[in-house]
Every structure is written in C-alpha cells, then in structure tokens.
Amino acid sequence: MRAENAWLRRALAGRPVIDQARGILMATAECTAEQAWYILRQTSQHANRKVREVAGEVVADATGTVPPGPVRTHLREAVRRHRAARREAS
Numbered sequence: 001m002r003a004e005n006a007w008l009r010r011a012l013a014g015r016p017v018i019d020q021a022r023g024i025l026m027a028t029a030e031c032t033a034e035q036a037w038y039i040l041r042q043t044s045q046h047a048n049r050k051v052r053e054v055a056g057e058v059v060a061d062a063t064g065t066v067p068p069g070p071v072r073t074h075l076r077e078a079v080r081r082h083r084a085a086r087r088e089a090s
Contacts, residue, residue: 021055024062029079030086039078046074 018040025036040058044051047070057071066072 017059018052018055021058024058025079029082031082035082039075039082042078042081043071043075046078047071 021040022033022036025031025039026033029036029039031039040051040054043049044054047054049071054071054075058075060066061072
C-alpha cells in the first residue's frame with residue numbers, strides 16, 4: 001500500500017509539467033494534445049528517460065534552458081516525424 005501511495009504521489013507530481021510540455025508542443029509543433037503526448041512518449045523511449053523528465057526539459061527549453069543533447073535530438077526527430085506525417089496526410 002505504501003509503495004502504491006508513493007507511486008501515485010510521484011505520478012501526480014509530474015502531471016503539471018507534462019501538461020505544460022504538451023501545451024508547448026501543441027503550440028510549436030502544431031499538433032493535438034494526443035499527438036503531443038505521443039511525441040513526449042516517443043522521445044522518452046528513444047532517449048531512455050522518464051516522460052516527466054523529458055517534459056521538464058521541454059518546459060525548461062521553452063523558458064531559455066537548453067535540454068541535454070540526447071533529449072534535444074530525439075525530441076527534434078519526433079517533431080520532424082509528426083510534421084512529415086501531417087504533410088503526407090494533407
């Protein structure tokens with residue numbers, strides 16, 4: 001039970017930064033909330049980082065702090081793939 005409570009507290013603590021990162025991606029990558037979540041997950045998996053860590057780096061980047069190289073590279077690639085798919089669909 002304590003482990004579940006600790007996990008839930010961590011999950012809830014990361015939620016605001018994830019929502020902020022989704023909003024930033026929606027504005028900069030011109031995508032939906034669902035697509036922004038996919039971009040965050042994809043970047044997380046490719047960079048081998050937790051989604052909340054990637055989200056924190058997206059928010060930091062938007063406020064003037066550059067994310068670490070691997071995250072920046074994978075995030076840029078995920079956004080590029082999203083934009084290419086959107087162009088193909090139109």
